Amino acid sequence: MKTQSSFTLKEVPLNNNCPECYSNDGLMLTFKQRFIENLFYKAITEDTSLEMHCKTCDTIIFPVRWTDAIEQVVAYQKRAVKPKAKSFKLKQAGWIFVIVDVLLFVTVMLFVTGVLSF
């Protein structure tokens, strides 16, 4: 059970003309950062991705469609965006897993060293 998803880091409205509908107030640049979440932990990775879509014509604008002006703005925004620091958070199930492991280890050690015996 492992899922990879991303959250929206930053959304930037662009003033550039949309390559599809030529509207100049519909373009939106979205930065996303990937995180991994499963039963035991949630970890934020350093991977970011970006996506551009136009709210006016509701189209995803792929990089092949970007004009030079759009590329310049994207390059600028890329430098300005600050990804969240990598992080790793154990969930409750993760903590239980760790604690059970530690308890097992301690019990085994006590048996091995002869402190505990039946």
Ligand SMILES: [Zn+2]
């Ligand atoms: Zn458009």
